[in-house]
Amino acid sequence: MQTQNWLDAVNSFVRGMPKSFWLVTGLYLFVNILLVLLAPPGANLAQGGDADSYWNPALALLKYGGFVQLENPTEPNFYRTPFYPLMISGLMSIFGESPDAVIFIQSILLYISGLIFRNSVRDWLPGWENLGLALIVLNPNLLGTAHLIQSETLYLFFMSIAFWALLMIVREDFRWSNALIIGSALAAACLVKPTSQFLIPLLPIALPLIAVAAGVRAEWGRLFVQGLVALVLALAIMAPWASKLA
Numbered sequence: 001m002q003t004q005n006w007l008d009a010v011n012s013f014v015r016g017m018p019k020s021f022w023l024v025t026g027l028y029l030f031v032n033i034l035l036v037l038l039a040p041p042g043a044n045l046a047q048g049g050d051a052d053s054y055w056n057p058a059l060a061l062l063k064y065g066g067f068v069q070l071e072n073p074t075e076p077n078f079y080r081t082p083f084y085p086l087m088i089s090g091l092m093s094i095f096g097e098s099p100d101a102v103i104f105i106q107s108i109l110l111y112i113s114g115l116i117f118r119n120s121v122r123d124w125l126p127g128w129e130n131l132g133l134a135l136i137v138l139n140p141n142l143l144g145t146a147h148l149i150q151s152e153t154l155y156l157f158f159m160s161i162a163f164w165a166l167l168m169i170v171r172e173d174f175r176w177s178n179a180l181i182i183g184s185a186l187a188a189a190c191l192v193k194p195t196s197q198f199l200i201p202l203l204p205i206a207l208p209l210i211a212v213a214a215g216v217r218a219e220w221g222r223l224f225v226q227g228l229v230a231l232v233l234a235l236a237i238m239a240p241w242a243s244k245l246a
Helices: 002-016 019-038 052-064 083-095 100-124 129-137 140-146 152-170 176-190 194-213 217-245
Strands: none
Touching (some): 019 100, 019 129, 083 100, 083 152, 100 129, 100 140, 100 152, 140 152, 152 176, 152 194, 176 194, 176 217, 194 217
């Protein structure tokens, strides 16, 4: 019975999506398959620029169980933030020391990021949501990077979640869950790449400003507290790595 319900839900989803959605999805699958077939073996690691700075910590994690130098495990290696090497190491433990599994997961993460952005576009510009999906998943820069050992795809995934929750607040959805999603997603993004760390201290300021700009000044105090709690949550998530660096 549960299987039939699941099949009915899938069938309803497929029938409910317009042709443009399936066109973009089909093109995304086609281009990914084409890139896999045309890429020389090992190119996604060899052509990744500084890919070794992610790959070697993942190998060391698998071999020694810690963030240490691959050739000298007595020395720590904190050059890269932990989440991307952790993801690679986890995939290595299941599929072996091949970048192919990482590229496959990154292709999925990029598509999910596109779906998240599509959802936001649908809320703000109904009818243009599948163009929004295409702008993410068929973007040559994002698509090409997803086929390299680089952290940008995982970083984009977490930032997309934070951006989606922020837009929910802009639409005057002041539930606590949105603020907490922003805090945790920004913290996760910073543990992939520290680029956005400056955004976290701004949360208690930015969220009340949204209420003021939206004309609901009465909510600024609530959003200030939510931003403060989101800030504390983000710091708590990053604290273990920060203590290692200290």
